[in-house]
Amino acid sequence: MNDNSSLPCVLAGIAGKNPSLFRRIQVGLGDPAAWIESPDRKVALVRDLEMDRVRQNSHADLVTCPAEHAPQQGLDADRETATAQAVAEFCRQQGWPTVRVDRTLPFVFAWHLEQAGVGLQYDANLGVLDRRQKSEQELDFLRQAQAVTGEVMQLLCHRIATSTANANGELVHDGQVLTSQRVRSMAASEFLKRDYSMSHGAIVATAPEVADCHHSGDGTLRTGVPVIVDLFPMNNQTRYWGDCTRTVVHGQPSDTVAKMHQAVAAAKVASTAKLRLGETADAVHKASDQALLDAGFPMSRGTITDEPSIQHGTGHGIGLDVHEPILLDHGGGPVLLGEVFTIEPGLYGRNDGGVRIEDMLAVTEGEAENLNVLHEGLDWT
Structure with missing residues (x-):
C-alpha cells in the first residue's frame, strides 16, 4: 500500500453514529458533518446551529458550515446532499487533486467529491490506527x-x-x-x-x-x-x-x-x-x-x-x-x-x-x- 499520509483527509457522516468522526468533532451530532484535515489545518464543517458547540469541544482550527462553502449552482435543500456539496467545494477551492478517505465515507460525499474533480484515495488505517x-x-x-x-x-x-x-x-x-x-x-x-x-x-x-x-x-x-x-x-x-x-x-x-x-x-x-x-x-x-x-x-x-x-x-x-x-x-x-x-x-x-x-x-x-x-x-x- 502506498504511503498517502501527507494527503489531506476527509471523514464525513453522522458523528452520533460514526465513532471516528465523533473522536475528532467531540460532539455526537445527529446531522451530517465532516472533518477535513490537512498538514496545516483542521476544519470541522457542521450545521450552522452546531458551530458553537463544536468550537467549544473540538480541536478544530476552523469551524464552518455548508452555507459558507456553497458551489456556484447553490446548495441542495437536502441537508446531507448540501453538506457533501460544501465539502466538495471546500476541497476544490483548496486545489486538492486527491484526498484520503476512510472505510466509512458515505457514497453521497464520495460522489460529490469526484464530481468536483477531487480524487479519492482509500486509507485502510484512517480512523482505525488512531483509535x-x-x-x-x-x-x-x-x-x-x-x-x-x-x-x-x-x-x-x-x-x-x-x-x-x-x-x-x-x-x-x-x-x-x-x-x-x-x-x-x-x-x-x-x-x-x-x-x-x-x-x-x-x-x-x-x-x-x-x-x-x-x-x-x-x-x-x-x-x-x-x-x-x-x-x-x-x-x-x-x-x-x-x-x-x-x-x-x-x-x-x-x-x-x-x-x-x-x-x-x-x-x-x-x-x-x-x-x-x-x-x-x-x-x-x-x-x-x-x-x-x-x-x-x-x-x-x-x-x-x-x-x-x-x-x-x-x-x-x-x-x-x-x-x-x-x-x-x-x-x-x-x-x-x-x-x-x-x-x-x-x-x-x-x-x-x-x-x-x-x-x-x-x-x-x-x-x-x-x-x-x-x-x-x-x-x-
Whole structure:
C-alpha cells in the first residue's frame, strides 16, 4: 500500500453514529458533518446551529458550515446532499487533486467529491490506527465504563444466585419467574439510572439457546444450569463502552460445568499472559485455544454442538464502539501500546449450557492492565 499520509483527509457522516468522526468533532451530532484535515489545518464543517458547540469541544482550527462553502449552482435543500456539496467545494477551492478517505465515507460525499474533480484515495488505517492506541483520557473513560458495567454485573449475578427455585426448578424473584428477558430489562433499568444505554442489548442466556454463543437468551432460568450474563453498555456522556461477561449458577453446578469453568479460567490466564508488547493478536488467541484443547474440549467454529465446544475467537478491540479492530483471532497482527481488548474465552453446548468469562485489558509497557475487579467464580451468593 502506498504511503498517502501527507494527503489531506476527509471523514464525513453522522458523528452520533460514526465513532471516528465523533473522536475528532467531540460532539455526537445527529446531522451530517465532516472533518477535513490537512498538514496545516483542521476544519470541522457542521450545521450552522452546531458551530458553537463544536468550537467549544473540538480541536478544530476552523469551524464552518455548508452555507459558507456553497458551489456556484447553490446548495441542495437536502441537508446531507448540501453538506457533501460544501465539502466538495471546500476541497476544490483548496486545489486538492486527491484526498484520503476512510472505510466509512458515505457514497453521497464520495460522489460529490469526484464530481468536483477531487480524487479519492482509500486509507485502510484512517480512523482505525488512531483509535486503536488510546490516550490516557480514553483509558480513564474505559475504566469508568467498565467499573459501572461491573457494578451492574455484580447486582444481576447476585440476584440470579439468590433467587428461590420452585418445585419445577425454575428461578423465582419477587414472586415472578425469572427469565432471560426479565434480567435484561433489569440491566437496562440499572444502566439508565447511571446514564448508560444498552443500544445493542445484552446477553442473558442459558441452555439450550446458549449453545449459539451470540444468542441473547430466551425463557426461564433454572437452578443448577449456568447462565451467561454479557453486558456491554455505552456511557452516554463520553460514548465509551464497557464489556464484561460472567457466568452464574444458582445452586450446585454439574461436574461438567465445573470442568468447563476451570478450563475457561485457565484459557483466560494463558491469553492474558500473552497480551503484551512484542506479541500478536494471533498468539493471544492461540494461547486461549490451546488451553481449552488441552482440557479436552473440541473446536467447532461455525457449528452449534450438544456437548461443550470452542466456538469463537478470544476477543476484540473496544473504545468508541463495542467491537473495534483488531480481533484477538487467527492472523491478528502486533498489539500496540495503549490498545484495549476484551479477553473472553468460552465453551458452549446445548446439553450443559455455556461458560464464558470476559475482562477488559489495556496493553502497557509490562503486564496488561485488567480493568475488571469482579471475581470469576460461578457462585454469586
